[in-house]
Amino acid sequence: PDARPLSDLSAQELHALAQTQREAHAAQAAKGTKLDVTRGKPSSAQLDLADPMLSLPSATTDRAGTDVRNYGGLTGLTELREIFAELLWVEPEQIVAGGNSSLTMMRDVLVDLLLFGAIDSPRPWAKEDKVTFICPVPGYDRHFALLEDLGIEMVTVPMTDEGPDVDEVARIAGSDPSVKGIWIVPTYANPTGAVVSHEVASRLAGMETAAPDFKIFWDNAYAVHHLTEDEAKSADIITLASGAGHPHRAVMFASTSKITWAGAGVAFLASSVEQVAWYLEHLGKGSIGPDKINQLRHVEFFGDADGVRAHMRKHAEIIAPKFAEVDRVLTERLGGLGVATWNRPTGGYFVNLDVLPGTASRVVALAKEAGLSLTPAGASFPHGQDPDDTNIRLAPTMPPMSELTEAMETVATCVLIAAAEQLGATTKE
Ligand code: PMP
Incomplete structure:
Protein backbone atom coordinates (compact mmCIF):
# COMPACT_ATOMS: atom_id res chain seq x y z
CA PRO A 1 0.00 0.00 0.00
CA LEU A 47 1.47 -28.78 25.52
CA ASP A 48 3.48 -31.67 24.04
CA LEU A 49 6.60 -30.31 25.75
CA ALA A 50 5.21 -31.50 29.08
CA ASP A 51 4.13 -34.95 27.87
CA PRO A 52 6.82 -36.81 29.85
CA MET A 53 4.65 -35.86 32.85
CA LEU A 54 2.00 -38.26 31.59
CA SER A 55 4.08 -41.12 33.02
CA LEU A 56 5.03 -39.36 36.26
CA PRO A 57 5.30 -39.37 39.19
CA SER A 58 7.51 -42.40 39.53
CA ALA A 59 7.24 -42.24 43.33
CA THR A 60 4.23 -42.23 45.63
CA THR A 61 5.85 -40.35 48.49
CA ASP A 62 7.18 -36.82 48.73
CA ARG A 63 10.55 -35.81 50.19
CA ALA A 64 9.18 -35.94 53.72
CA GLY A 65 7.93 -39.47 53.10
CA THR A 66 4.25 -38.53 53.01
CA ASP A 67 2.07 -40.66 50.74
CA VAL A 68 0.93 -38.22 48.04
CA ARG A 69 -2.06 -40.42 47.23
CA ASN A 70 -3.62 -39.70 50.59
CA TYR A 71 -5.40 -36.73 52.13
CA GLY A 72 -3.55 -33.83 53.70
CA GLY A 73 -0.84 -31.28 53.10
CA LEU A 74 -2.99 -28.18 52.52
CA THR A 75 0.03 -25.96 51.82
CA GLY A 76 1.23 -28.18 48.98
CA LEU A 77 4.49 -30.10 48.59
CA THR A 78 7.44 -28.34 50.19
CA GLU A 79 9.79 -29.21 47.32
CA LEU A 80 7.46 -27.65 44.75
CA ARG A 81 6.96 -24.56 46.92
CA GLU A 82 10.74 -24.21 47.10
CA ILE A 83 11.08 -24.25 43.32
CA PHE A 84 8.43 -21.59 42.78
CA ALA A 85 9.52 -19.53 45.78
CA GLU A 86 12.84 -19.14 44.01
CA LEU A 87 11.21 -18.22 40.68
CA LEU A 88 8.80 -15.73 42.28
CA TRP A 89 11.34 -14.20 44.70
CA VAL A 90 9.54 -15.17 47.92
CA GLU A 91 10.37 -17.42 50.87
CA PRO A 92 9.11 -21.02 50.77
CA GLU A 93 7.08 -20.51 53.98
CA GLN A 94 5.21 -17.64 52.27
CA ILE A 95 3.92 -19.67 49.32
CA VAL A 96 1.14 -22.23 48.93
CA ALA A 97 0.90 -24.73 46.06
CA GLY A 98 -2.74 -25.47 45.34
CA GLY A 99 -4.98 -26.76 42.58
CA ASN A 100 -4.78 -26.14 38.88
CA SER A 101 -6.09 -22.57 38.65
CA SER A 102 -4.73 -19.33 40.08
CA LEU A 103 -7.92 -17.61 38.98
CA THR A 104 -9.80 -19.82 41.43
CA MET A 105 -7.39 -18.74 44.18
CA MET A 106 -8.05 -15.10 43.32
CA ARG A 107 -11.76 -15.74 43.55
CA ASP A 108 -11.33 -17.55 46.89
CA VAL A 109 -9.38 -14.62 48.32
CA LEU A 110 -11.96 -12.09 47.12
CA VAL A 111 -14.82 -14.15 48.54
CA ASP A 112 -12.99 -14.56 51.88
CA LEU A 113 -12.36 -10.81 52.01
CA LEU A 114 -16.04 -10.13 51.39
CA LEU A 115 -17.27 -12.69 53.92
CA PHE A 116 -14.65 -12.43 56.67
CA GLY A 117 -12.41 -9.44 55.94
CA ALA A 118 -8.62 -9.64 56.01
CA ILE A 119 -6.50 -9.77 59.16
CA ASP A 120 -6.11 -6.00 58.87
CA SER A 121 -9.79 -5.24 58.01
CA PRO A 122 -12.11 -3.38 60.37
CA ARG A 123 -14.99 -5.53 59.11
CA PRO A 124 -15.86 -7.95 56.28
CA TRP A 125 -15.77 -6.15 52.94
CA ALA A 126 -19.38 -7.12 52.27
CA LYS A 127 -20.36 -5.02 55.30
CA GLU A 128 -18.96 -1.88 53.66
CA ASP A 129 -21.37 0.35 51.73
CA LYS A 130 -19.29 -0.13 48.65
CA VAL A 131 -16.06 -1.85 47.63
CA THR A 132 -14.05 -0.51 44.71
CA PHE A 133 -11.03 -1.89 42.85
CA ILE A 134 -8.58 0.04 40.73
CA CYS A 135 -8.33 -1.58 37.31
CA PRO A 136 -5.43 -0.63 35.05
CA VAL A 137 -6.64 -0.67 31.42
CA PRO A 138 -6.36 -2.35 29.10
CA GLY A 139 -6.24 -5.35 31.42
CA TYR A 140 -7.25 -9.00 31.81
CA ASP A 141 -10.94 -9.48 31.05
CA ARG A 142 -11.44 -12.25 33.62
CA HIS A 143 -10.19 -10.01 36.44
CA PHE A 144 -12.92 -7.55 35.59
CA ALA A 145 -15.60 -10.21 35.10
CA LEU A 146 -14.76 -11.61 38.55
CA LEU A 147 -15.22 -8.24 40.24
CA GLU A 148 -18.43 -7.59 38.33
CA ASP A 149 -19.79 -10.96 39.40
CA LEU A 150 -19.07 -10.21 43.08
CA GLY A 151 -20.57 -6.72 42.94
CA ILE A 152 -17.25 -4.90 43.34
CA GLU A 153 -17.08 -1.52 41.61
CA MET A 154 -14.28 -0.72 39.18
CA VAL A 155 -12.39 2.48 38.55
CA THR A 156 -9.90 2.51 35.70
CA VAL A 157 -6.41 3.96 35.44
CA PRO A 158 -4.29 3.93 32.28
CA MET A 159 -1.44 1.47 31.79
CA THR A 160 1.98 2.84 30.91
CA ASP A 161 5.11 1.01 29.75
CA GLU A 162 6.09 0.67 33.42
CA GLY A 163 2.78 -0.53 34.82
CA PRO A 164 -0.26 1.44 35.94
CA ASP A 165 -0.21 5.25 36.07
CA VAL A 166 0.94 5.26 39.66
CA ASP A 167 0.17 8.95 40.38
CA GLU A 168 -3.45 8.24 39.51
CA VAL A 169 -3.44 5.05 41.58
CA ALA A 170 -2.00 6.86 44.62
CA ARG A 171 -4.51 9.69 44.23
CA ILE A 172 -7.52 7.35 44.06
CA ALA A 173 -6.37 4.92 46.76
CA GLY A 174 -5.32 7.80 49.00
CA SER A 175 -8.63 9.62 48.90
CA ASP A 176 -11.42 7.02 48.77
CA PRO A 177 -11.76 4.50 51.65
CA SER A 178 -14.04 2.30 49.51
CA VAL A 179 -11.02 1.59 47.31
CA LYS A 180 -9.78 -1.72 48.70
CA GLY A 181 -7.55 -3.09 46.02
CA ILE A 182 -5.90 -3.08 42.61
CA TRP A 183 -5.13 -5.69 39.96
CA ILE A 184 -1.55 -5.79 38.78
CA VAL A 185 -0.12 -8.17 36.20
CA PRO A 186 3.50 -7.26 36.91
CA THR A 187 5.33 -9.21 34.25
CA TYR A 188 4.40 -9.05 30.55
CA ALA A 189 0.92 -7.76 31.34
CA ASN A 190 -2.16 -9.13 29.67
CA PRO A 191 -2.57 -7.52 27.14
CA THR A 192 -0.02 -4.67 26.93
CA GLY A 193 3.13 -6.69 27.66
CA ALA A 194 4.32 -4.00 30.11
CA VAL A 195 6.60 -4.93 32.99
CA VAL A 196 6.08 -3.07 36.28
CA SER A 197 9.24 -1.10 37.05
CA HIS A 198 10.90 -1.17 40.44
CA GLU A 199 9.89 2.50 40.98
CA VAL A 200 6.21 1.81 40.27
CA ALA A 201 6.28 -1.29 42.49
CA SER A 202 7.86 0.73 45.33
CA ARG A 203 5.21 3.43 45.05
CA LEU A 204 2.41 0.83 45.09
CA ALA A 205 4.00 -0.87 48.09
CA GLY A 206 4.50 2.31 50.09
CA MET A 207 1.65 4.64 49.13
CA GLU A 208 -0.76 5.85 51.82
CA THR A 209 -4.22 4.40 51.28
CA ALA A 210 -7.52 5.58 52.75
CA ALA A 211 -8.51 1.96 53.41
CA PRO A 212 -6.37 0.30 56.13
CA ASP A 213 -6.67 -3.07 54.41
CA PHE A 214 -5.83 -2.16 50.81
CA LYS A 215 -4.72 -5.24 48.80
CA ILE A 216 -2.54 -5.49 45.73
CA PHE A 217 -3.60 -8.54 43.71
CA TRP A 218 -0.21 -9.20 42.12
CA ASP A 219 -1.07 -11.68 39.38
CA ASN A 220 2.31 -12.86 38.18
CA ALA A 221 0.82 -15.22 35.58
CA TYR A 222 3.71 -14.57 33.16
CA ALA A 223 6.61 -14.41 35.62
CA VAL A 224 8.88 -16.74 33.65
CA HIS A 225 7.29 -16.42 30.20
CA HIS A 226 10.09 -14.66 28.36
CA LEU A 227 10.25 -14.36 24.57
CA THR A 228 13.78 -12.96 24.36
CA GLU A 229 17.10 -13.24 26.20
CA ASP A 230 16.23 -10.00 27.93
CA GLU A 231 14.42 -11.68 30.83
CA ALA A 232 12.32 -9.30 32.93
CA LYS A 233 12.60 -9.79 36.67
CA SER A 234 9.51 -8.78 38.58
CA ALA A 235 9.82 -6.59 41.65
CA ASP A 236 9.67 -8.30 45.03
CA ILE A 237 6.37 -6.71 45.97
CA ILE A 238 5.86 -8.59 49.25
CA THR A 239 9.21 -7.49 50.68
CA LEU A 240 8.76 -3.95 49.34
CA ALA A 241 5.34 -3.67 50.95
CA SER A 242 6.42 -5.13 54.23
CA GLY A 243 9.52 -2.88 54.28
CA ALA A 244 7.17 0.09 53.83
CA GLY A 245 5.08 -0.94 56.83
CA HIS A 246 2.33 -2.74 54.90
CA PRO A 247 3.20 -6.42 55.40
CA HIS A 248 -0.24 -7.72 54.37
CA ARG A 249 -0.80 -5.47 51.36
CA ALA A 250 0.35 -7.79 48.57
CA VAL A 251 -1.07 -11.15 47.55
CA MET A 252 0.79 -12.83 44.73
CA PHE A 253 -0.61 -15.40 42.32
CA ALA A 254 0.99 -17.57 39.66
CA SER A 255 0.51 -20.92 38.00
CA THR A 256 2.03 -23.43 35.62
CA SER A 257 -0.98 -23.15 33.28
CA LYS A 258 1.26 -21.76 30.54
CA ILE A 259 4.32 -23.69 31.68
CA THR A 260 3.10 -27.29 31.68
CA TRP A 261 -0.60 -27.78 30.89
CA ALA A 262 -3.25 -25.07 30.92
CA GLY A 263 -5.86 -27.46 32.26
CA ALA A 264 -3.71 -29.53 34.62
CA GLY A 265 -1.00 -27.35 36.09
CA VAL A 266 -0.39 -26.15 39.65
CA ALA A 267 -1.36 -22.72 40.98
CA PHE A 268 0.44 -20.71 43.67
CA LEU A 269 -0.44 -18.03 46.20
CA ALA A 270 2.12 -16.06 48.22
CA SER A 271 1.80 -13.31 50.82
CA SER A 272 2.88 -12.55 54.39
CA VAL A 273 3.06 -15.66 56.56
CA GLU A 274 0.06 -14.35 58.55
CA GLN A 275 -2.04 -13.69 55.47
CA VAL A 276 -1.16 -17.11 54.05
CA ALA A 277 -2.36 -18.62 57.36
CA TRP A 278 -5.61 -16.61 57.02
CA TYR A 279 -6.08 -17.99 53.49
CA LEU A 280 -5.38 -21.58 54.59
CA GLU A 281 -7.70 -21.25 57.58
CA HIS A 282 -10.65 -20.61 55.26
CA LEU A 283 -9.45 -22.94 52.51
CA GLY A 284 -9.17 -25.74 55.07
CA LYS A 285 -12.92 -25.69 55.62
CA GLY A 286 -13.44 -26.71 52.02
CA SER A 287 -10.46 -28.92 51.25
CA ILE A 288 -8.42 -31.60 53.00
CA GLY A 289 -5.53 -30.99 50.64
CA PRO A 290 -4.58 -30.42 47.01
CA ASP A 291 -3.75 -32.92 44.26
CA LYS A 292 -0.30 -33.87 45.54
CA ILE A 293 0.20 -36.46 42.80
CA ASN A 294 0.11 -33.68 40.23
CA GLN A 295 2.42 -31.60 42.38
CA LEU A 296 4.94 -34.44 42.70
CA ARG A 297 4.75 -35.00 38.94
CA HIS A 298 5.71 -31.35 38.47
CA VAL A 299 8.60 -31.67 40.96
CA GLU A 300 9.97 -34.74 39.19
CA PHE A 301 9.56 -33.17 35.76
CA PHE A 302 11.33 -29.87 36.59
CA GLY A 303 13.86 -31.02 39.20
CA ASP A 304 14.58 -27.45 40.24
CA ALA A 305 14.01 -23.79 39.28
CA ASP A 306 16.55 -24.07 36.47
CA GLY A 307 14.49 -26.92 35.07
CA VAL A 308 11.54 -24.52 34.82
N1 PMP B 1 -4.01 -14.28 35.10
C1 PMP B 1 -3.71 -13.79 33.88
C2 PMP B 1 -3.17 -12.40 33.75
C3 PMP B 1 -3.94 -14.57 32.75
O1 PMP B 1 -3.67 -14.07 31.52
C4 PMP B 1 -4.45 -15.88 32.90
C5 PMP B 1 -4.69 -16.81 31.74
N2 PMP B 1 -5.14 -16.27 30.58
C6 PMP B 1 -4.76 -16.34 34.18
C7 PMP B 1 -4.51 -15.52 35.25
C8 PMP B 1 -5.36 -17.68 34.41
O2 PMP B 1 -4.57 -18.38 35.29
P1 PMP B 1 -4.91 -19.88 35.74
O3 PMP B 1 -4.85 -20.74 34.54
O4 PMP B 1 -3.83 -20.18 36.71
O5 PMP B 1 -6.26 -19.88 36.38
Missing part, protein backbone atom coordinates in the same frame (compact mmCIF):
# COMPACT_ATOMS: atom_id res chain seq x y z
CA ASP A 2 0.78 3.68 -0.17
CA ALA A 3 3.24 4.56 2.62
CA ARG A 4 1.65 7.98 3.12
CA PRO A 5 -0.48 8.33 6.26
CA LEU A 6 -4.10 7.65 5.38
CA SER A 7 -5.10 11.00 6.84
CA ASP A 8 -3.15 12.67 3.98
CA LEU A 9 -5.17 10.88 1.29
CA SER A 10 -7.95 12.58 -0.65
CA ALA A 11 -11.49 11.24 -0.45
CA GLN A 12 -10.98 9.68 -3.86
CA GLU A 13 -7.76 7.95 -2.82
CA LEU A 14 -9.40 6.67 0.37
CA HIS A 15 -12.27 5.34 -1.68
CA ALA A 16 -9.89 3.51 -4.01
CA LEU A 17 -7.97 2.05 -1.07
CA ALA A 18 -11.16 0.88 0.62
CA GLN A 19 -12.22 -0.73 -2.65
CA THR A 20 -8.98 -2.74 -2.98
CA GLN A 21 -9.17 -3.85 0.64
CA ARG A 22 -12.84 -4.84 0.29
CA GLU A 23 -11.86 -7.11 -2.58
CA ALA A 24 -9.21 -8.75 -0.40
CA HIS A 25 -11.80 -9.05 2.38
CA ALA A 26 -14.34 -10.67 0.06
CA ALA A 27 -11.71 -13.10 -1.25
CA GLN A 28 -10.82 -14.13 2.32
CA ALA A 29 -14.49 -14.57 3.23
CA ALA A 30 -15.05 -16.67 0.08
CA LYS A 31 -12.29 -19.09 1.13
CA GLY A 32 -14.43 -20.05 4.10
CA THR A 33 -11.38 -20.62 6.34
CA LYS A 34 -12.09 -20.35 10.06
CA LEU A 35 -9.39 -18.46 11.92
CA ASP A 36 -9.21 -17.66 15.64
CA VAL A 37 -6.82 -15.47 17.64
CA THR A 38 -9.13 -14.83 20.59
CA ARG A 39 -7.69 -16.61 23.62
CA GLY A 40 -4.19 -16.89 25.00
CA LYS A 41 -3.97 -20.65 24.96
CA PRO A 42 -0.83 -22.71 24.45
CA SER A 43 -0.68 -24.58 21.13
CA SER A 44 -0.62 -28.37 21.14
CA ALA A 45 3.11 -28.27 20.30
CA GLN A 46 3.63 -26.36 23.55
CA ARG A 309 13.73 -21.88 33.16
CA ALA A 310 15.04 -24.41 30.62
CA HIS A 311 11.50 -25.56 29.90
CA MET A 312 10.37 -21.98 29.27
CA ARG A 313 13.10 -21.54 26.66
CA LYS A 314 11.51 -24.41 24.71
CA HIS A 315 8.19 -22.54 24.78
CA ALA A 316 9.92 -19.40 23.53
CA GLU A 317 11.40 -21.35 20.62
CA ILE A 318 7.89 -22.30 19.56
CA ILE A 319 6.07 -19.01 20.15
CA ALA A 320 8.65 -16.25 19.58
CA PRO A 321 8.46 -16.80 15.79
CA LYS A 322 4.68 -16.34 16.01
CA PHE A 323 5.08 -12.97 17.71
CA ALA A 324 7.65 -12.02 15.08
CA GLU A 325 5.19 -12.98 12.35
CA VAL A 326 2.46 -10.78 13.83
CA ASP A 327 4.86 -7.85 13.82
CA ARG A 328 6.09 -8.61 10.30
CA VAL A 329 2.62 -8.68 8.73
CA LEU A 330 1.33 -5.66 10.64
CA THR A 331 4.46 -3.64 9.81
CA GLU A 332 4.33 -4.62 6.16
CA ARG A 333 0.65 -3.84 5.77
CA LEU A 334 0.05 -0.99 8.24
CA GLY A 335 3.46 0.54 8.96
CA GLY A 336 3.62 4.31 8.37
CA LEU A 337 -0.09 4.60 7.58
CA GLY A 338 -1.06 6.20 10.87
CA VAL A 339 -4.01 3.84 11.42
CA ALA A 340 -2.69 1.45 14.05
CA THR A 341 -0.06 0.99 16.73
CA TRP A 342 0.89 -2.27 18.36
CA ASN A 343 3.48 -3.52 20.81
CA ARG A 344 6.35 -5.97 20.36
CA PRO A 345 6.17 -7.83 23.66
CA THR A 346 9.29 -9.44 25.10
CA GLY A 347 7.20 -11.99 26.96
CA GLY A 348 3.70 -13.14 27.81
CA TYR A 349 0.91 -14.18 25.48
CA PHE A 350 -0.57 -11.12 23.79
CA VAL A 351 -0.12 -8.36 21.26
CA ASN A 352 -2.00 -5.17 22.04
CA LEU A 353 -3.33 -3.48 18.90
CA ASP A 354 -4.72 0.04 18.98
CA VAL A 355 -6.61 1.11 15.87
CA LEU A 356 -8.12 4.50 14.99
CA PRO A 357 -10.43 5.56 17.85
CA GLY A 358 -13.98 4.59 17.02
CA THR A 359 -13.05 1.72 14.69
CA ALA A 360 -12.18 -1.26 16.92
CA SER A 361 -15.66 -2.78 16.95
CA ARG A 362 -15.95 -2.25 13.18
CA VAL A 363 -12.64 -4.09 12.70
CA VAL A 364 -13.84 -7.01 14.83
CA ALA A 365 -17.15 -7.16 12.92
CA LEU A 366 -15.39 -7.07 9.54
CA ALA A 367 -13.02 -9.81 10.69
CA LYS A 368 -15.96 -12.00 11.67
CA GLU A 369 -17.45 -11.62 8.18
CA ALA A 370 -14.13 -12.84 6.78
CA GLY A 371 -14.10 -15.91 9.09
CA LEU A 372 -11.64 -14.54 11.66
CA SER A 373 -12.61 -14.52 15.34
CA LEU A 374 -11.04 -11.66 17.28
CA THR A 375 -11.52 -10.96 21.00
CA PRO A 376 -14.56 -8.64 21.19
CA ALA A 377 -13.59 -4.97 21.09
CA GLY A 378 -13.62 -3.61 24.62
CA ALA A 379 -12.94 -6.99 26.24
CA SER A 380 -9.87 -5.63 28.02
CA PHE A 381 -11.96 -3.02 29.86
CA PRO A 382 -14.40 -3.30 32.79
CA HIS A 383 -17.91 -4.21 31.60
CA GLY A 384 -16.46 -4.69 28.10
CA GLN A 385 -16.57 -0.93 27.50
CA ASP A 386 -13.60 0.67 25.79
CA PRO A 387 -14.47 4.38 25.92
CA ASP A 388 -12.38 5.07 22.80
CA ASP A 389 -13.33 1.91 20.89
CA THR A 390 -9.69 1.60 19.92
CA ASN A 391 -8.23 -1.50 21.57
CA ILE A 392 -8.01 -5.06 20.22
CA ARG A 393 -6.19 -7.93 21.92
CA LEU A 394 -4.44 -10.42 19.65
CA ALA A 395 -3.46 -13.86 20.94
CA PRO A 396 -1.01 -15.47 18.49
CA THR A 397 0.15 -18.60 20.35
CA MET A 398 -2.58 -21.10 19.50
CA PRO A 399 -2.93 -21.12 15.68
CA PRO A 400 -0.35 -22.83 13.47
CA MET A 401 1.96 -20.40 11.68
CA SER A 402 0.21 -20.55 8.29
CA GLU A 403 -3.13 -19.72 9.88
CA LEU A 404 -1.56 -16.95 11.93
CA THR A 405 -0.18 -15.29 8.80
CA GLU A 406 -3.60 -15.46 7.16
CA ALA A 407 -5.22 -14.11 10.33
CA MET A 408 -2.86 -11.13 10.53
CA GLU A 409 -3.32 -10.35 6.82
CA THR A 410 -7.05 -10.32 7.49
CA VAL A 411 -6.63 -8.07 10.54
CA ALA A 412 -4.65 -5.60 8.42
CA THR A 413 -7.27 -5.65 5.68
CA CYS A 414 -10.08 -4.99 8.18
CA VAL A 415 -8.12 -2.21 9.93
CA LEU A 416 -7.60 -0.50 6.56
CA ILE A 417 -11.25 -0.78 5.53
CA ALA A 418 -12.48 0.60 8.86
CA ALA A 419 -9.93 3.44 8.79
CA ALA A 420 -10.70 4.37 5.17
CA GLU A 421 -14.43 4.37 5.95
CA GLN A 422 -13.98 6.61 8.95
CA LEU A 423 -11.53 9.02 7.36
CA GLY A 424 -13.53 9.02 4.11
CA ALA A 425 -16.65 10.11 5.96
CA THR A 426 -14.94 13.31 7.11
CA THR A 427 -12.59 14.06 4.20
CA LYS A 428 -13.72 16.50 1.48
CA GLU A 429 -13.40 15.63 -2.23
